[in-house]
Amino acid sequence: MSDTKYRVAIIGCGRMGQNYAEAYTTYPDTEIVAIADANAERREVLGTRFNVAALYPDVETLLANNVPDIAVVVTPTKYMKDAVLACTEAGVKGISTEKPIAARLEDADAMVEACTERGVVFAGGNLQRAMNEVQEAAARLHSGEFGDIRGASVHGFGGEISGGGCQHISILRLFTNAEVEEVIAWGSPTEALNAETDEGLIINGRFQLTNGLECSVFGTPTPCRGVDVWTGECLVRWDWNPPEIFKGYDPHGNRIRCEPNYSPYPWSEFNYLTGSIRSFLAAVNGEGQPWITGADLRQALEVAIAAKRSATRNSVPIKLPLEDRSLALYPRPYRWLGGDVTGRPQSIEEATG
Ligand SMILES: NC(=O)c1ccc[n+]([C@@H]2O[C@H](COP(=O)([O-])OP(=O)(O)OC[C@H]3O[C@@H](n4cnc5c(N)ncnc54)[C@H](O)[C@@H]3O)[C@@H](O)[C@H]2O)c1
Incomplete structure (x- = not known):
């Protein structure tokens, strides 16, 4: 320090x-x-x-x-x-x-x-993305410890594809060391698709990444809620906790979860x-x-905008970077304007700590 x-x-x-x-x-x-x-x-x-x-x-x-x-x-x-x-x-x-x-x-x-x-x-x-364990899992993926990356998937891409979905996009980009270069998406429900905000919008789709990987995107429920990246033998799974690591298969063909043994981090x-x-x-x-970084958040916004745009246009493939930089996707009013304006003010007692 x-x-x-x-x-x-x-x-x-x-x-x-x-x-x-x-x-x-x-x-x-x-x-x-x-x-x-x-x-x-x-x-x-x-x-x-x-x-x-x-x-x-x-x-x-x-x-x-x-x-x-x-x-x-x-x-x-x-x-x-x-x-x-x-x-x-x-x-x-x-x-x-x-x-x-x-x-x-x-x-x-x-x-x-x-x-x-x-x-x-x-x-x-x-x-x-800023968890030390997420960073370490990414570094181990990039070092080749788990083998070459063969696939990736995003789960739980719905509800708030920009306000919360930026968590998924920033970890997908980190794990795969790649950018999203094309998005194809299907969205529901119709009211959310027609709204200006990302509120309640569920997106299923596919991201094409710059390293050639195709990433399936699930907004409708699966057993996971985060990002999976796999190689021939291993799976790295971020599901809103330190990433789990699976290595190899048991005699029944099931993946074996192993202890990730993340390095100690000086700050807790x-x-x-x-x-x-x-x-x-x-x-x-x-x-x-x-x-x-701020640039990571910008990339996440761009992917969310592309996903909604694809979904509202009968799932047309959308190339990134988007040429029209005036495109927008608003978060839910609380995030956009804060609690004081949207009927959820923080009380003075709570602010006192
Ligand atoms: N990363 C996360 O997990 C996470 C969680 C909650 C909120 N957020 C984000 O944090 C931001 C703030 O959310 P919050 O929950 O603290 O909201 P909040 O309503 O509790 O607080 C917002 C504060 O900003 C002040 N404010 C409003 N306009 C201002 C201005 N122009 N200049 C200076 N101060 C101003 C308000 O007086 C209020 O005290 C939002 O963008 C939200 O999306 C992120």
Whole structure:
């Protein structure tokens, strides 16, 4: 770990933002120096809870008074682009967002490009791709330990194909070390297919990957809810926990589950938010890439948009990258606008911690 104590600002400090604030308060190399939150009453409570005096109603006022090293953007999705762009212009070294990163592809592009142009480390959020066990399973797959990858499948791709489906897409891309280059999809129910949001939409389909693999996509229930990748002898299964590893077959032809023996990880607090934050801070310190990046979230949005587009056009194959960057898929209103606006405000008692 570096000797630097990073100065951190939390921008948007509701339910999820407070999880980040807890983490950044705990780590020895970070200090929360400012919070921006639109809700005045909650803001005051958070100042006391996290011992932060510099409290602002919006990102612009925060940056005018206090440019942090690290900006942690946890506003509702609608406000992420403006916050990210303002932080890049102000000279912040590292920025993280939450999921989904945007509704419109060109907004996600603007964030990724602004960070790239200014050399800002751009991390994603609380995603299972950032679990140390997921990262280790991917590294072991890539090392050839399990043999050549022969197939992949995605399960549980429904309900929220952007808001939650970004978990699946970011792990599929990691495990296979490939991008989705074509999507063909079938969607239901009709009301969800005709809506502007991803809410309730179930997608079945097929992803063609850039390494030649064809990936079956199941939105309707199967016994799994995550991503399977297999070789001749082995199966790596991410199902919302540390990935299971199966090696070889018993005399009846069933796969044999083996102990993955994942390496110890020095951080254990805050579940997979920890891998997300620690890999982000390492990247700001010049060591590697965040385990989940803003660019990963952009790719996931793009795949979700392509899937819905294919499904609404009688399952036409859709090539990626999408040429029309004005295409959009909105998350459910809570994610887009936050609890205060959509009838689920966080109470002051809850914000007090
Ligand atoms: N990765 C995960 O597991 C996960 C889980 C929950 C939420 N999220 C995502 O996190 C984001 C926030 O969700 P939440 O549950 O914390 O919502 P929330 O409604 O509890 O909190 C949002 C906070 O942002 C503040 N806010 C709203 N607009 C703002 C603005 N323009 N500038 C500054 N502050 C602003 C609100 O006052 C509120 O305190 C959403 O994008 C959501 O999709 C991710």
